Amino acid sequence: MKTILTVNGGSSSLKCALFELKNGALTLLYGFKLGNILNTPRFRVKDASGATLEQSSPDYLSVPKEERHQACLQTILNWLNQHLPESSLVAIGHRVVHGGSDFSEPCVISDEIKAQLSALIPLAPLHQPYNLRLIEACEALAPNLPQVACFDTMFHSKQSNLEKNYALPRQYTDEGVRRYGFHGLSYEFIQRQLNQRQSPSLNTVVCHLGAGASMCAIKQGISVASSMGFTAVDGLPMGSRCGNIDPGVLLYLQRQHQMDADELEALIYKKSGWLGVSGISSDMLELHRAEQPEAEEAIEMFCYRAALEIGRLSAALEGLEQIVFTGGVGENDADVRQRILTRCHWLGVKFSNEANSKGDSVISLSESAVTIRVIPTNEEAMIATHVLELIA
Numbered sequence: 316m317k318t319i320l321t322v323n324g325g326s327s328s329l330k331c332a333l334f335e336l337k338n339g340a341l342t343l344l345y346g347f348k349l350g351n352i353l354n355t356p357r358f359r360v361k362d363a364s365g366a367t368l369e370q371s372s373p374d375y376l377s378v379p380k381e382e383r384h385q386a387c388l389q390t391i392l393n394w395l396n397q398h399l400p401e402s403s404l405v406a407i408g409h410r411v412v413h414g415g416s417d418f419s420e421p422c423v424i425s426d427e428i429k430a431q432l433s434a435l436i437p438l439a440p441l442h443q444p445y446n447l448r449l450i451e452a453c454e455a456l457a458p459n460l461p462q463v464a465c466f467d468t469m470f471h472s473k474q475s476n477l478e479k480n481y482a483l484p485r486q487y488t489d490e491g492v493r494r495y496g497f498h499g500l501s502y503e504f505i506q507r508q509l510n511q512r513q514s515p516s517l518n519t520v521v522c523h524l525g526a527g528a529s530m531c532a533i534k535q536g537i538s539v540a541s542s543m544g545f546t547a548v549d550g551l552p553m554g555s556r557c558g559n560i561d562p563g564v565l566l567y568l569q570r571q572h573q574m575d576a577d578e579l580e581a582l583i584y585k586k587s588g589w590l591g592v593s594g595i596s597s598d599m600l601e602l603h604r605a606e607q608p609e610a611e612e613a614i615e616m617f618c619y620r621a622a623l624e625i626g627r628l629s630a631a632l633e634g635l636e637q638i639v640f641t642g643g644v645g646e647n648d649a650d651v652r653q654r655i656l657t658r659c660h661w662l663g664v665k666f667s668n669e670a671n672s673k674g675d676s677v678i679s680l681s682e683s684a685v686t687i688r689v690i691p692t693n694e695e696a697m698i699a700t701h702v703l704e705l706i707a
Contacts, residue, residue: 324384388456413435418469498531518533529541553589625659676688
């Protein structure tokens with residue numbers, strides 16, 4: 316049985332999926348998730364239907380933290396050897412957060428490519444090192460397999476300079492200080508889903524909403540604008556990220572509170588957003604359950620800013636015809652969708668409360684000027700598809 320493994324890792328978590336490759340088509344077999352890997356790891360395996368097959372807490376206490384990602388991959392490979400011995404990996408696909416200006420397509424990883432990706436670490440210091448660490452771990456565990464890098468930035472690579480560039484001296488733009496946008500693998504997957512629904516060319520805003528949240532304006536199947544910018548902290552307020560902020564605030568905190576770069580980074584990435592506003596949690600479900608005014612304010616702020624962003628992206632599209640909700644919150648939180656869409660009535664948005672509550676695939680009314688869809692995203696499937704297209 317020929318299979319492809321996808322690897323999607325962060326600083327303290329790892330998500331993998333195994334796909335069977337048969338007759339040129341991909342079929343999901345298993346999904347793996349290891350969370351909290353730098354402290355008390357949690358290992359979970361699901362089958363293609365989403366049913367949990369196994370949960371455990373591997374003991375990595377004796378493993379140095381810099382080697383934890385390789386240990387996690389070894390745990391997954393050991394599970395596969397035990398439960399699917401007939402599996403024969405033919406390639407591994409990686410989600411790499413940053414491709415900079417040089418990578419607009421997936422590529423087979425080489426030593427030269429790794430060196431180029433290492434040079435991009437200053438652009439994504441919280442994500443890129445872990446992506447590279449996972450690539451090296453796979454090389455150590457499976458040295459003869461081709462590995463493919465799929466970049467979160469590549470879907471946005473065709474945006475115009477008017478969208479990408481900041482109003483800074485050109486020397487900084489030329490060294491790479493510009494808007495890149497992220498969540499590109501998710502947006503590309505959604506666009507391919509729209510292609511199958513006979514609505515590929517509509518002016519569309521895709522709302523990828525979750526603890527990491529962004530939006531993208533898509534025209535004729537191409538990204539023309541996005542909410543995230545130079546980093547993945549820009550745009551909407553997220554679980555623990557602040558989103559848009561006046562740079563003067565950071566200067567004020569630096570001067571008046573003597574905060575250094577590391578403290579500012581921790582503030583805007585890990586202590587702000589829903590968590591910072593509510594003082595309760597970075598989890599939207601917990602905020603709904605909290606029934607406290609601070610939690611309500613965090614939810615309302617998120618929905619208000621999301622509605623504002625739909626307006627900005629509609630201007631970039633020069634007209635809006637379709638909204639797609641995706642991501643953990645976008646797919647599952649009817650209340651958040653309702654709050655956002657209610658603020659978009661001026662765009663001709665009309666939706667069914669019943670269809671929205673049920674999470675139907677189309678929740679707009681027939682008389683709505685804008686089609687509104689709910690489509691689950693699947694970054695792992697997009698990575699596997701890119702691997703197949705590249706090695707076929």
